[in-house]
Amino acid sequence: xxxxxxxxxxxxxxxxxxxxxxxxxxxxxxxxxxxxxxxxxxxxxxxxxxxxxxxxxxxxxxxxxxxxxxxxxxxxxxxxxxxxxxxxxxxxxxxxxxxxxxxxxxxxxxxxxxxxxxxxxxxxxxxxxxxxxxxxxxxxxxxxxxxxxxxxxxxxxxxxxxxxxxxxxxxxxxxxxxxxxxxxxxxxxxxxxxxxxxxxxxxxxxxxxxxxxxxxxxxxxxxxxxxxxxxxxxxxxxxxxxxxxxxxxxxxxxxxxxxxxxxxxxxxxxxxxxxxxxxxxxxxxxxxxxxxxxxxxxxxxxxxxxxxxxxxxxxxxxxxxxxxxxxxxxxxxxxxxxxxxxxxxxxxxxxxxxxxxxxxxxxxxxxxxxxx
Numbered sequence: 414x415x416x417x418x419x420x421x422x423x424x425x426x427x428x429x430x431x432x433x434x435x436x437x438x439x440x441x442x443x444x445x446x447x448x449x450x451x452x453x454x455x456x457x458x459x460x461x462x463x464x465x466x467x468x469x470x471x472x473x474x475x476x477x478x479x480x481x482x483x484x485x486x487x488x489x490x491x492x493x494x495x496x497x498x499x500x501x502x503x504x505x506x507x508x509x510x511x512x513x514x515x516x517x518x519x520x521x522x523x524x525x526x527x528x529x530x531x532x533x534x535x536x537x538x539x540x541x542x543x544x545x546x547x548x549x550x551x552x553x554x555x556x557x558x559x560x561x562x563x564x565x566x567x568x569x570x571x572x573x574x575x576x577x578x579x580x581x582x583x584x585x586x587x588x589x590x591x592x593x594x595x596x597x598x599x600x601x602x603x604x605x606x607x608x609x610x611x612x613x614x615x616x617x618x619x620x621x622x623x624x625x626x627x628x629x630x631x632x633x634x635x636x637x638x639x640x641x642x643x644x645x646x647x648x649x650x651x652x653x654x655x656x657x658x659x660x661x662x663x664x665x666x667x668x669x670x671x672x673x674x675x676x677x678x679x680x681x682x683x684x685x686x687x688x689x690x691x692x693x694x695x696x697x698x699x700x701x702x703x704x705x706x707x708x709x710x711x712x713x714x715x716x717x718x719x720x721x722x723x724x725x726x727x728x729x730x731x732x733x734x735x736x737x738x739x740x741x742x743x744x745x746x747x748x749x750x751x752x753x754x755x756x757x758x759x760x761x762x763x764x765x766x767x768x769x770x771x772x773x774x775x776x777x778x779x780x781x782x783x784x785x
Contacts, residue, residue, distance in 0.1 A: 485628045485655055489615055492633040504572040510565075511573035512601025512725075520571040522602045522673045522725050525782045529761040535785030537668035539606040541636060542727045543577060544647065544662040544699050547594045548616070548629070552656045556590040559619035560629060564595065569608040575600045582626065585619045596705070598722050603671045603784050609635040614652070614659060630654045638665060645695045645729070664695070669727040670758050672734055673780040674703065676719040681773030687711045687740040689719070691726045693733070700737075701726050708744075719775065728758045736777060740770040 496507050513521040525531070546564060561582050565574040577599045580586055586596055604610050612634050617626030632654050644667050652659045676689065689703040704711070704721045712720040728734045734756045741749035754766040759781040766777040 486631040489631040509573045511571050511575050523780045523782050525761050526780045530783045537785045539667055540669055540727055541604040542664045545594045547660040548657050550658040557587050559585040559587050560616055561585040562616040565613050566604055567611045568605040570605045609637045611635050630657050647699050666727050669729050671782045672726050672728050674724050675778045677776045678713050678717040679774040679776050685740050685742045690737050692735040732758050738768045
């Protein structure tokens with residue numbers, strides 16, 4: 414049996430019978446899994462030490478750390494070099510992104526919201542739902558850490574980056590041992606399970622010096638699970654690197670429908686905190702965080718729309734999408750008001766609803782589309 418996740422902790426199972434869309438990888442290099450090479454941890458600066466063999470090889474520990482960083486990121490650099498050489502001529506720049514929020518877009522969400530499913534030629538496909546991505550098992554670092562960088566996934570719809578997490582040094586996220594989940598801002602459209610999706614991770618830790626940050630994780634890996642027995646189950650996959658472990662909580666769904674969610678302030682106070690989430694029955698106790706403002710206030714656009722972190726979720730045919738909110742004012746989370754709204758899955762068009770938390774009301778719009 415083949416590994417379900419082409420990382421170090423894999424699950425196994427039978428393959429589903431799916432069609433494929435091949436990628437033009439002419440040079441034949443195997444890039445299924447690239448991670449950092451193993452070497453001993455070395456941290457610190459300016460202290461002289463012997464970093465090699467032989468009588469005359471003496472460099473500073475700062476130089477050793479710089480060489481260490483190059484080794485850690487080496488595998489990811491190899492993948493990116495491969496992309497530029499073999500894939501860019503067919504699919505555009507390495508940094509190109511997918512998933513524009515435009516109705517009818519060729520690769521974005523809401524593709525068939527207004528037109529409805531295609532009358533011929535459309536074949537529904539399976540898709541991957543991402544619940545969370547967590548950083549665990551630090552090596553050489555201590556909690557808390559301030560993280561920035563990129564996590565993205567590519568699929569065979571257009572082979573462009575579908576960004577899951579993207580932060581600059583100026584906008585780094587603080588992770589603690591108790592709360593080490595990245596605040597996801599994607600995917601911006603469904604992740605197709607036709608050819609194996611490719612994950613690209615480059616996370617860095619912000620230090621006290623403006624040096625670009627130390628590498629926390631720099632890996633490339635593919636999701637290759639085609640086990641029908643796991644369809645609809647919430648699973649946690651792990652990808653180890655030299656300095657940390659990445660845990661991806663996800664679920665493979667059989668030809669789901671795509672729901673794009675928008676919230677808009679209607680009336681009442683605009684000064685409040687809030688948590689917004691999406692839930693389906695197959696998730697059990699899990700849910701998808703659309704926005705958690707935490708200590709900050711909920712941000713509204715000039716037109717009143719709530720700035721959600723995530724907007725796109727997957728819903729199985731015949732299932733119900735449950736959207737929920739927990740909102741409070743003046744930092745008093747104990748006085749939070751909870752409300753939910755339920756929407757049966759649809760093949761296209763829009764569903765509308767409302768949140769009422771007492772001190773304000775918000776409209777809900779769900780744009781539905783088939784995946785094909």
